[in-house]
Amino acid sequence: MSISLRYAARTDLGLGSKTRNEDSGYAGPDLLVLADGMGGHAAGDMASSTVVQELIGLDGESYGSDEALRRLAGAVHSANDRLRAEMDDDPELEGMGTTLVAFLRSGNMLALASIGDSRAYLVRDGVFSQITKDHSFVQTLLDEGRITPEEAEHHPQRSLVTRVLTGRENDEPDLSLREAKPGDRLLLCCDGLSDYVAHSTIEQIVTGEGSPAEIADALIAIALKAATRDNVTVIVADVVDGNDGSSTTSPQLVGAAAAHGNGPSGSAAAPRSPAEKAAALSRAVSAPPADEDDQDDAGPLLAEEGPRRFVWLRRGLLALLVVAVLAALGIFGYAASQRQYYIAEHDGKVTIYQGISQNLGPIQLHSVNIVSDIWVADLPSSDRSRVSSRSMTASSRQAAIGIVENLRADMVTCQTQVADGGSC
Structure with a gap:
C-alpha cells in the first residue's frame, strides 16, 4: 500500500x-x-x-x-x-x-x-x-x-x-x-x-x-x-x-x-x-551586500610602472613566506588551545567556553560550547568574581561541566542561607 x-x-x-x-x-x-x-x-x-x-x-x-x-x-x-x-x-x-x-x-x-x-x-x-x-x-x-x-x-x-x-x-x-x-x-x-x-x-x-x-x-x-x-x-x-x-x-x-x-x-x-x-x-x-564595490573598476597598468612591478613582486613573495610561517605556528597553537575549556559569562548566564580567553590578533581562540541555565547574578559574590575573571579552567569538557555543577550547588546553598535570614 x-x-x-x-x-x-x-x-x-x-x-x-x-x-x-x-x-x-x-x-x-x-x-x-x-x-x-x-x-x-x-x-x-x-x-x-x-x-x-x-x-x-x-x-x-x-x-x-x-x-x-x-x-x-x-x-x-x-x-x-x-x-x-x-x-x-x-x-x-x-x-x-x-x-x-x-x-x-x-x-x-x-x-x-x-x-x-x-x-x-x-x-x-x-x-x-x-x-x-x-x-x-x-x-x-x-x-x-x-x-x-x-x-x-x-x-x-x-x-x-x-x-x-x-x-x-x-x-x-x-x-x-x-x-x-x-x-x-x-x-x-x-x-x-x-x-x-x-x-x-x-x-x-x-x-x-x-x-x-x-x-x-x-x-x-x-x-x-x-x-x-x-x-x-x-x-x-x-x-x-x-x-x-x-x-x-x-x-x-x-x-x-x-x-x-x-x-x-x-x-x-x-x-x-x-x-x-x-x-x-x-x-x-x-546574497552579497547591496553596496559591494565593483571589482572591475580598476584601470589598466601604466607602461612606466612596469619596472616597479618586480620590486613589489619580491616584497610580496617575502611577505607571503612570513605569513606562511606565522600561519603554521598559528595552526599548531590554535589546535592546542582548543583542547582547553574555561568558565565565563555569556548573555548573563554561566557558560562553558572551548579554547582560551585570549585572542591572537584578529584570531579568536575561544567559542561558546555550552550555555547553562544559571544566571551569574544569582551566584555568591565570590563565585561571580571567579566567573568574571575567567579564572576557572578545565582540561576537558566533562571537567568543565563539573565546575558548573559546583557553581550550581554554591548558588542553591546561598539561596537557602538567604531564605533563612542569613547572607552569603
Whole structure:
C-alpha cells in the first residue's frame, strides 16, 4: 500500500526574553524538518534557517530507501559545512549552532536524522513513544543510571546539549530507517515544548482525536499555558493511505527559515514549491551586500610602472613566506588551545567556553560550547568574581561541566542561607 503524509507546522516566539524566533520548521509531502538554533547574539536563527535551507531541496524527489538515508545524511553534512563557511565569512556568527530532527519519506519507509535534543515521537496503535535519543547531559545521566526518567523531566540541567550541528567535523547525527504505516502519527518538537510540558500531557494531546493542524495548535497552546520561556515549534504528521486523497501537498515553512525566506522587505510572496523555497532562502542568506564595490573598476597598468612591478613582486613573495610561517605556528597553537575549556559569562548566564580567553590578533581562540541555565547574578559574590575573571579552567569538557555543577550547588546553598535570614 502506498502512503502519504497529512501534516501541519506551527511555531511561537514563547514567553521568554527572546526577541526573534531561532527555530525553523519545514513540512512537505516527503520531508519533515525541525531545527532549534542556539547561540544568542551569535545568530541561532541563522543557524536553523541555514540547515533547513540545505535540506528542503530533498523534498519532492524520488529515492530508494537506502538512497534516501544516504541523501539525508549527505544533506546534513552539507548543512554543517555551510555553517562553518558562514562563520568563517562572518566572525560575529562564531559559536552558532542548531539541533536537527528530520524525516525523508521513500515509499513506505522513513529515513530519520537526529542531533541535539529536539525530538521525534511516534504514535502507533495508540502507543506513544519517543523514537529519537537526546544528545544531552541529562540523557548521559539517564544512560548511566544516575537519575530516573521522572528526575530527568525536572532536572535543572536538562537544557544542556552535548552534540549539535556547529560546523565541526565530528558533528555526526544519529541515522536510522523505519517503516511507516497508515494510522501512524509523527510529532517533531523542540525543547520549548518538551522541557515545559509533561510527557504525559504531550501524550494525551497527541494520541487524542483531531487533525494534525488541531493537534499542533493544541501543543503550542499548552506550551504557552505552561509559560514556556523558549521558542516553541512543532510539526505533526499523520501517515495516510496514498490513494484516499487526504494528504497535504502544499509545503509549510515556519520560524526563522520563513522570515529569511521572505527576504529583507518581508513583502515577497511565499514560494510554493520546495525548489522555489530553496532558491528564496538561498537568496536571503547568501546574497552579497547591496553596496559591494565593483571589482572591475580598476584601470589598466601604466607602461612606466612596469619596472616597479618586480620590486613589489619580491616584497610580496617575502611577505607571503612570513605569513606562511606565522600561519603554521598559528595552526599548531590554535589546535592546542582548543583542547582547553574555561568558565565565563555569556548573555548573563554561566557558560562553558572551548579554547582560551585570549585572542591572537584578529584570531579568536575561544567559542561558546555550552550555555547553562544559571544566571551569574544569582551566584555568591565570590563565585561571580571567579566567573568574571575567567579564572576557572578545565582540561576537558566533562571537567568543565563539573565546575558548573559546583557553581550550581554554591548558588542553591546561598539561596537557602538567604531564605533563612542569613547572607552569603
